[in-house]
Each structure stands twice: as C-alpha cells, then as structure tokens.
Amino acid sequence: MCTLYPTGYVVHIRGVPMMKVAVIVGSTREGRSGGTVAAWITRHIAQRDDMEADVVDLVATPLPTVLPELGSPPSDPEALPQLAAVSPRLAAADAFVVVTPEYNRSFPASLKNAIDWHNREWHAKPIGFVSYGGFSAGTRAVEQLRQVFGELHAVTIRDGVGFNGVWGAFGPDGEAADPAADAAAKKMLDQLAWWAEALRTARAARPYAA
Numbered sequence: 001m002c003t004l005y006p007t008g009y010v011v012h013i014r015g016v017p018m019m020k021v022a023v024i025v026g027s028t029r030e031g032r033s034g035g036t037v038a039a040w041i042t043r044h045i046a047q048r049d050d051m052e053a054d055v056v057d058l059v060a061t062p063l064p065t066v067l068p069e070l071g072s073p074p075s076d077p078e079a080l081p082q083l084a085a086v087s088p089r090l091a092a093a094d095a096f097v098v099v100t101p102e103y104n105r106s107f108p109a110s111l112k113n114a115i116d117w118h119n120r121e122w123h124a125k126p127i128g129f130v131s132y133g134g135f136s137a138g139t140r141a142v143e144q145l146r147q148v149f150g151e152l153h154a155v156t157i158r159d160g161v162g163f164n165g166v167w168g169a170f171g172p173d174g175e176a177a178d179p180a181a182d183a184a185a186k187k188m189l190d191q192l193a194w195w196a197e198a199l200r201t202a203r204a205a206r207p208y209a210a
C-alpha cells in the first residue's frame with residue numbers, strides 16, 4: 001500500500017520513500033524482443049509498493065556513439081540534448097534493472113555505449129539483470145556485465161531472470177509462459193530492493209568514496 005503525500009512524494013507502507021528503479025532496455029535492434037521483456041519486468045515493478053520504474057529505452061532516447069575527449073563536454077551540440085534525456089534519470093535512480101539480450105556471447109553495443117557515457121550515475125547502486133537469448137538465456141551477457149559494472153562501483157544482484165528461446169517465452173498477452181520466471185523476477189526484485197534501500201541510506205549518511 002502506498003500513500004501519496006501532498007508534496008507528491010510517494011512513500012510506501014514502512015514510511016520509506018519509494019525506490020526509483022531505472023529499467024534500461026539494452027537492445028535497439030529493429031524487430032527486437034527487448035520491448036516485450038522490458039514491459040514484463042516493468043509490470044512486476046509496478047505491482048510492488050516499494051519501488052517505481054522509469055523505463056530508459058535506448059530507442060526512444062538514443063545516445064551519441066562518439067565519446068568526448070576525457071574531461072571535456074561533447075563537441076557535437078546534438079549530443080547535449082540526447083544526454084539530457086538520459087543522464088539525469090540515471091543519476092536520480094536508486095537502482096537499475098538492465099534488460100539485455102545476448103549477442104555473440106556478450107551484450108549489445110548499444111548497452112555498452114550507454115554504460116560508458118556515464119560513471120558517477122552507477123556508483124554505489126545495485127543492478128539487477130533480466131536477460132534473454134536464443135539458447136543461452138543471456139547468461140554470458142550478464143557475466144560480462146558483472147565485470148563492467150564492478151569497474152563502475154556498482155553492486156550486481158546475485159539472482160536474476162533469464163529467458164531461453166525468447167521468441168517462445170511470452171504469450172500473446174505479454175506474460176511469461178513459464179511461471180517460474182515470475183517467481184525469479186520477485187526474488188531478484190526483493191534482493192534489489194534490499195540493496196537499494198541499504199545503499200541509498202549509506203550514500204545519504206556518507207558520500208561514496210570512489
């Protein structure tokens with residue numbers, strides 16, 4: 001149960017502010033399955049009373065692919081509004097759910113680009129994964145992402161959700177064909193919520209020393 005206070009600040013039943021979870025849709029491929037997977041996990045988040053989702057879709061808000069000189073702003077003026085549509089939302093997030101397919105035993109370049117454009121936005125925050133693939137359930141993409149996010153001072157959540165053969169993993173209503181996926185989503189989000197609250201409290205008490 002949530003209460004909407006007059007300030008518009010949403011507080012859940014324990015009096016703790018709702019955690020903001022940025023759901024990052026990593027695939028930008030034409031005809032992608034990523035939209036279905038992201039919508040499914042976003043519905044799971046919406047059913048909870050401790051978190052709210054902000055879907056960061058790299059198709060709707062694409063980022064430039066040319067990084068600037070280190071320590072300098074982008075020289076391309078078109079890069080600034082593109083970054084402005086994404087970066088503040090990552091900075092405001094208490095936690096992330098990364099929705100990633102597996103491409104050639106790894107994760108897509110579009111996702112790596114979004115990760116590399118940012119740094120402090122990831123620090124001391126938890127990251128859960130929903131992965132999918134043809135035959136691997138995206139597990140090899142996730143293992144590589146754990147290394148990348150470790151470099152960015154983020155905490156990756158042990159339990160995740162993986163869809164094998166993603167083409168047949170969802171019904172026409174967008175729900176997962178295997179109910180075990182829903183149970184896995186709940187477990188991952190429970191762990192994400194624990195870390196999000198713990199790390200938000202810790203960041204507020206003492207700035208993270210990167």
Ligand SMILES: Cc1cc2nc3c(=O)[nH]c(=O)nc-3n(C[C@H](O)[C@H](O)[C@H](O)COP(=O)(O)O)c2cc1C
Nearest residue numbers: 027029032033034101102103104105133134135136
């Ligand atoms: C370039 C490319 C490489 C792929 N490599 C793998 C792979 O290594 N392992 C796997 O299980 N599936 C692989 N697949 C299948 C994808 O994971 C699957 O098509 C998935 O739906 C792609 O995500 P998307 O539809 O959101 O783009 C690959 C697909 C593409 C397009």
